[in-house]
Amino acid sequence: MTAHSSSIDPAAPLLLFDSGVGGLSVLGKVRHVLPEAPVMYVSDNAGLPYGTKTEAQIAARVSGLLGRLTERYRPRLVCIACNTASTIALASVREVLEVPIVGTVPAIKPAAAMTRTGVIGLLGTEATIRQGYVDRLEAEFAADKRLLRHGAPELVAAAEAKLRGEPVDTGAFARAAAALRAMPDGERIDTVVLACTHFPLLEAELAEAFGPGVRFVDGSDGIARRIAFLTEGQAWAHGAEGDVALFTRDDPDDERLMPALSRFGISRRLVF
Numbered sequence: 001m002t003a004h005s006s007s008i009d010p011a012a013p014l015l016l017f018d019s020g021v022g023g024l025s026v027l028g029k030v031r032h033v034l035p036e037a038p039v040m041y042v043s044d045n046a047g048l049p050y051g052t053k054t055e056a057q058i059a060a061r062v063s064g065l066l067g068r069l070t071e072r073y074r075p076r077l078v079c080i081a082c083n084t085a086s087t088i089a090l091a092s093v094r095e096v097l098e099v100p101i102v103g104t105v106p107a108i109k110p111a112a113a114m115t116r117t118g119v120i121g122l123l124g125t126e127a128t129i130r131q132g133y134v135d136r137l138e139a140e141f142a143a144d145k146r147l148l149r150h151g152a153p154e155l156v157a158a159a160e161a162k163l164r165g166e167p168v169d170t171g172a173f174a175r176a177a178a179a180l181r182a183m184p185d186g187e188r189i190d191t192v193v194l195a196c197t198h199f200p201l202l203e204a205e206l207a208e209a210f211g212p213g214v215r216f217v218d219g220s221d222g223i224a225r226r227i228a229f230l231t232e233g234q235a236w237a238h239g240a241e242g243d244v245a246l247f248t249r250d251d252p253d254d255e256r257l258m259p260a261l262s263r264f265g266i267s268r269r270l271v272f
């Protein structure tokens with residue numbers, strides 16, 4: 001759905017939604033193509049992590065929150081910057097909200113075009129890797145390839161710690177690489193889909209763990225292009241106070257995220 005450009009309030013933000021800091025990997029790309037866009041970044045830190053929850057819990061939580069958020073903040077577009085939430089709840093959220101919604105789905109299609117060995121690794125949350133949505137992407141775009149999936153919840157925690165400037169369990173990177181390498185044909189992986197938005201924030205660490213000859217791909221470039229397309233011709237006006245990160249739980253520890261958030265153009269932390 002595209003909204004008519006003249007009817008859009010220039011201060012209406014793009015709303016990016018994730019369970020935590022993962023959506024910042026998407027925000028970075030969005031800033032690149034739409035530097036003028038006012039942004040509201042929502043972290044459902046009260047619900048983090050999503051990846052270990054059930055489908056029913058995630059679907060109820062995401063559609064309930066997005067319903068209340070869009071009613072209160074009237075964004076011009078919502079980006080579900082989370083693979084777990086998108087692969088489970090995108091269709092149902094689209095059914096109930098009027099606003100255009102862009103989801104984040106595992107970049108299996110570009111990975112299938114990139115691989116030379118025909119063996120692709122996929123790192124996601126435990127909830128994402130078991131989704132029919134991923135089965136369908138595999139059947140459509142990688143039927144002649146081998147797709148090896150691994151759920152790595154500890155990488156979500158690692159990304160959260162890294163962005164807070166806290167110590168990171170560096171063994172998590174080696175364990176994720178070793179789990180994929182240990183699967184049949186795993187030693188031939190040359191392309192890894194980062195199918196959780198937290199993971200591109202750890203790309204350097206993962207690259208070291210996998211060693212040379214492995215390329216990483218995620219959906220953020222495509223999402224940024226899609227958002228630019230859907231908002232083409234719209235006017236943008238920034239509030240004087242700058243962009244906001246909205247958290248669903250008031251955790252004083254999240255103050256430690258402010259240096260990282262400010263690198264993504266976010267200057268204030270609020271609680272929803």
Ligand code: DGL
Binds near residue numbers: 022050125197
């Ligand atoms: N960033 C989320 C994703 O893309 C998930 C992290 C979590 O487990 O909450 O899947």
